[in-house]
Amino acid sequence: MPMSAVDEDSKLDRREAARVLRRAARMLVPYKRQVVSAGILVTVSTLAVLAGPLLVKVGIDRGISQSNERVLNLAVAAFVVVAVVAYGASRVQVLMISRAGEGFLRDLRNRVFDHLLRLSMPFYDREKAGVVVSRMTSDVDALQELIQQGLLQMLASMLLIVGSVVLMAFVSWQLLLVCLIPVPFVVLASIKFQRDSNEAYLTVRDRIGLTLSSLQEGISGVRVIQAYGREDVEIGRFERRNNSLYRAHMKSVFVQAWYLPVIEGAAVGCTALVVAIGGKMVVSGTAQVGTVAFFVLTLSNLFEPLQQLSQLFNTVQSSGAALQKLFDLLDTPVDLEERPDAVALPDRGELVVEGLSFAYGSGPPVLADVDLVLPPGEKLALVGPTGAGKSTLAKLMARLYAPTAGRVTFGGVDLRDAQLTSLRRQITVVPQEGYLFHGSIRDNVRIGRPAATDQEVEDALESLGLLARFASQANGLDTEVNERGSSLSAGERQLVSLARAALADPAVLVLDEATSSLDPGTEVLVETALERLVEGRTVIVIAHRLTTAERSDRVGVVAEGHLAELGTHAELVAQGGHYADLYRSWVHGLASSA
Secondary structure, eight states, X not given: OOOOSSOGGGOOOHHHHHXXXXXXXHHTGGGHHHHXXXXXXXXXXXXXXXXXXXXXXXXXXXXXXXXXXXXXXXXXXXXXXXXXXXXXXXXXXXXXXXXXXXXXXXXXXXXXXXXXXXXXXXXXXXXXXXXXXXXXXXXXXXXXXXXXXXXXXXXXXXXXXXXXXXXXXXXXXXXXXXXXXTHHHHHHHHHHHHHXXXXXXXHHHHHHHHHHHHHHHHHHTHHHHHHTTOHHHHHHHHHHHHHHHHHHHHHHHHHHHHHHHHHHHHHHHHHHHHHHHHHHHHHHTSSOHHHHHHHHHHHHHHHHXXXXXXXXXXXXXXXXXXXXXXXXXXXXXXXXXXXXXXXXXXXXXXXXXXXXXXXXXXXXXXXXXXXEEEOTTOEEEEEOSTTSSHHHHHHHHTTSSOOSEEEEEETTEEGGGBOXXXXXXXXXXXXXXXXXXXXXXXXXXXXXXXXXXXXXXXXXXXXXXXXXXXXXXXXXXXXXXXXXXXXXXXXXXXXXXXXXXXXXXXXXXXXXXXXXXXXXXXXXXXXXXXXXXXXXXXXXXXXXXXXHHHHSSEEEEEEXXXXXXXXXXXXXXXXXXXXXXXXXXXXXXHHHHO
């Protein structure tokens, strides 16, 4: 989705906001006690704040004015008590709401991450990695701001406004009418502020995304940038986006710069009116000095919360939008969900493809009506031009994708009816590049079977002839590989990936030719490990080079979404079809480079 000046997806209408809030409330049920306790404490704290000016009125009117020392002392003591209560309640309420809010965010992160790992490959084909990551970072951060400050501040502000108006009406309805004179101007200014600040905030958010995108591209592509001398070009692009972010921030500051003086001016003007009119009422005997003092003190409880509520609008808006995006992600269907009556796959059996067809979303068919039978222990090489569908066919045979028509069975069991744990144990995919996680070599091999003992990990490495190589590392198999396996070479990462597959001990291996991007010296080592790994297993290999096809039992040629040819290397060369043309071109290329 292209970025616009203002991200319209970050705006919620009332119906959407209500739906998001109802769903969030259901997730907060486990924290009901903390939420209710925090609400009670906010109410107590607010009542204590409201009681302060009332006690000042009593102290002045019934204590100082009437020279009643006992009443004055009681008023002072009560004021100290409510101040302590307000302080204590506000501190505990922050703890309560933070515990509930952070627990809610923890549960939400866990649910989102759990769901992300269960989503199938088509989801990751559609979505950009940066967008997915932003759901767990910027969107959760937006929620955190609301939970840590916004919810309590919003409830307290609303209670203060209502409580202040009620108390002022009770004390003197005449002076309350005076206080209401600037309210229409404040309301109009607040409405304009909400509209302008929301647009300014969303623009800032969009500019931050563009600036971070430029930063990420610059860091990730620094080798290409330096290799082609593009430093000045990239610096200029970053400066332009950074300047755009600066201007967006300054616009948001300008919005606040005109609004805050309006509120402060209204408060000062209202206070002046109260003092002037209230003073005349005191002189005329229709009001007491304490009443005027009460109104002056209470006015801060009226205008300051109005200002806070207006500023909280942006936080609530962005948090609601962030929550909606997270819920949308959680609602993304899992294409390869396990059926309730799923069964375990047998230890061995034929891998059969029947009438298999597939399309990405609503796009054109990538594969159409493919039939194939692989007996146990056969090695099949899939070849064909880029984009022909060979990788898609291999992934369908491993059930990384769900077919749009047809089925794949193993040992007579439809893969759609198989338990996912059993499916992944019996059919293992080894990608072209070995991906390693932060941890030790032993930890990364054990991914193939998490319950494996140290001895079983070592046996898996030994079965491929790799134990001595990795045992010679500084800390042996406990050597840390760092993030993405950066402390190992590409070949070593691939060897760990193969050992991982050996430990899993599957019946079927799907290989995206593991040596196509390695140097000749490392390629020999990986090829040796591969020969040991595939022994006795059914193997489907996506062949990027025809030497792999030559060594396979059979070769399947995928062209234009169909399994165009199937047979041994010799048979297909003799047929003079697609494969023969590929083979002649390959041989001619070898001769030309010799």
